[in-house]
Amino acid sequence: MAILSKEEIQRRMKLEIGDKESLVITPRPRSKAFDSDSVDLRLGCHFLMPQMPPEPSWGSAQVGGHSHTRVHVPLGSYFVVPSHETVLGATLEFIKLPKDLSGQILTKSSVARCFMVIETAPWIHPLYRGCLTLEIANVSNTPLTIFPGLSIAQLVLMSNQNAADEGMPDGSYVGPVYPEEPIKRELGKQMHEAGIDQYRDPKDGKWCPRTTGSSD
């Protein structure tokens, strides 16, 4: 894998979208957003604030009634992340990767130095298209203010010679433009797929047999 240079990123962004090497980053980043080997991405206007779940939950398993409150913050306004709190956001830029590129999104160093973490699942697969959901966490001891439209992340792109198939990927995550909650899946089926016979139900702590169905 080789990291794409600024020139290569800009060359690919100029290609028509039907071209197999076409890279889309829209709205177009400002000229200063391009570094020699990365592109700065800006914070989007939509947020999902997690509500305190009434029951314990694990990852994407459908256990408790874990839900979020949707908030829109227009450009020019700001959003305060309280100390030691988290919120889901998204990049302002919508990205479409061609089949021969993978990407990684990193917290901008100036943001990281305020003890703000914006991404814990940073890998972007070939053919991905959508705004990138950011898991924003204020790990500092003071509230932090974030402004939609300002740079918050860096996108690094890598060429991948073992390219994936052509066409659109699975539809679950195609085209999101707002931060999205994890897709809930039944815990029993996840255990079944993992080859685990029994599991403890977090609601009452009792052991349950795995669900035998294989589909979601």
Added chain:
Amino acid sequence: MPECSKTEFALFHTSEFNYVQVHTADLRRTAEKIHHIIPDAPFFPDNLGLIGLPYSQGRTAFSNCLVAHEMGHHIYRRMAYGATLQVKADAALKSGSSTYERMEQSQKDTVIKALTQWSEEIFCDLFGAMLLGPCYTYAYIEAYDLSAILDCKGSVSGDRVLPCIGFYEKYPSEMFRLQQQSIFLRESPWWDHINKSSARYATLLKTLHNMPIDAHVKENGKLGYLIPMLDSIIPEIRKVIGVTFEGVDYGFASFSQLNSTIQKYLANGIVPSTLNIRSGSKPENVNTVSPSPLVLLNSGMEFYLTRVNELMRSIRDEDETIYPRRLHWVRRIEEWIAKAIEDESLKTEVVDGDPI
């Protein structure tokens, strides 16, 4: 629109089913009273319109094209078009109704009020169609489920027309309003595009154009005799629309230039906020264009009405016959268009005189 360049609108959610424009006269009076009590309290802004949209429509893009109708109400009042059309209504009644002169004044007031209110609704519909193009009319068709009057062959079915041909005290029938939009669009540059469209809503517009006025009169009993009079006022309403939009670009030329590219972006699951338009034979000869909201709404609506199946078939493990999945992708299309409109508000960076 030169007369409305300082007009602003504040939108809010309501628990009502309908979109609504708030008459601000009471709010102005209240603000004045408060100003007398509290020095420096602001007056209600002269150029502010208040529009409520159903909370259920908060995240949709296409249905909210109907907001243009409510904007029309604000402009109608601000430009005092009611007085002009009331004179026309009075004249239409004098020449069209043999009993009008013998009516008591209260009866006269009632029928003039009805005609004027109907005229205002027609004005607002034509305002919406003029401001946004066919996407306004398509949103109107969707809101009232009017395409249901077409049978499977695309012809108007008599029985299905009946529920939407009845006039109300304050509103013309949905069918009459749609017919007026169809006639209006037929005379605009948009018609060529509508005529070529395979969308069922476009078929409805093409079919409805020839519906005779007698069909409306026949189905409306006591109110029926007023319909030809309303019909006689419509040229004046169009004239008023022409004055309101004098010198305003329809946006059709830009739409014609960008529509196919926007559709291509949507078919590939990409937000069409920055378009690459090839300007020569070399791949690097590319112009970057940000389409206007008007172009985005019309292209997006056309895509939604004609190409959802194609989009779903291109996505792995997707089935276009499953309703919840269709709904998911329709929402996605709306989100992409809404995102592109939001992106358009970012100022384009210019380097060496060229947008980048």
